Amino acid sequence: MIHLCADTDIEDNSARGLQGEGYNLIAVRKKGQLYLYNNRCPHRGIPLEWMPDQFLDHGKHYLQCATHGALFKIDDGHCIAGPCANDKLTAVDFEHRDGQIYLVG
Numbered sequence: 001m002i003h004l005c006a007d008t009d010i011e012d013n014s015a016r017g018l019q020g021e022g023y024n025l026i027a028v029r030k031k032g033q034l035y036l037y038n039n040r041c042p043h044r045g046i047p048l049e050w051m052p053d054q055f056l057d058h059g060k061h062y063l064q065c066a067t068h069g070a071l072f073k074i075d076d077g078h079c080i081a082g083p084c085a086n087d088k089l090t091a092v093d094f095e096h097r098d099g100q101i102y103l104v105g
């Protein structure tokens with residue numbers, strides 16, 4: 001398993017990028033629940049952000065792709081608007097252990 005970060009590194013209603021050898025992920029927390037997705041927009045197969053850790057829309061309700069504005073639900077990665085509507089971000093399995101987050105697989 002790969003260590004990603006401390007659980008406390010991802011504050012509620014925030015998102016950040018986690019990059020390392022072989023992975024580029026979005027970690028996002030909403031209502032205390034943590035979600036992890038591959039940082040790859042299904043429209044063009046590129047990362048969502050232009051600025052580091054800028055993944056959320058203005059209202060912090062959705063993940064937003066900076067290139068063409070696609071909006072993704074935080075809790076399941078489903079695209080609700082934009083050029084890849086009805087596609088989705090790929091969820092990534094992770095594990096909590098002793099206050100740390102690990103990538104599974």
Ligand code: FES
Nearest residue numbers: 041043065068070
């Ligand atoms: S590359 Fe993400 S919406 Fe086009």
